[in-house]
Amino acid sequence: GENVEQHPSTLSVQEGDSAVIKCTYSDSASNYFPWYKQELGKRPQLIIDIRSNVGEKKDQRIAVTLNKTAKHFSLHITETQPEDSAVYFCAARPDTDKLIFGTGTRLQVFP
């Protein structure tokens, strides 16, 4: 079955710097890759997603890139702000209806 690995597990950056979180997946049939943000004590919420027919997608300070050949995708956050501090989860959808989540990255942005 699909396996998603996520790195790093924790990431600390200074406000204004960029943050990059990387995920790899194992099932080449996976075709949908969402990223969720979970603030402390809150529910996971979708922040951006990408489908397998697209290599990159941007939404203001957030971007996601996908390399299907290497089977990895990354989340890029530019000009980080303290409110970006949260746990970020990547996920992949193999040729089924369910999402397989990575283990999460705890991002801390220091003022």
Place this chain on the structure above:
Amino acid sequence: DAGVIQSPRHEVTEMGQEVTLRCKPISGHDYLFWYRQTMMRGLELLIYFNNNVPIDDSGMPEDRFSAKMPNASFSTLKIQPSEPRDSAVYFCASSLGTGNEQFFGPGTRLTVL
């Protein structure tokens, strides 16, 4: 729409007791997912339904866990008997179609003493 609704928000029970968690998906969504989140194991999919029919329950830990979806607007996750290792946050999520955004409920924090 109020989003996905879960109840109770917090549940504290003693080992051996039956626990029932409830979920109301977003109206019109045809997929419903139950997840369990712990520090050790992260976010695990327990079971999901499509049009009220259970499709994949391979994530259900053992026979003590069961889930039902009697209609499009209600689902339950039952643990009987509960054990301390069941302590976790249980999320329900729903989506419209597959490969689309899953909307999570606020979660139920379960503590089994």
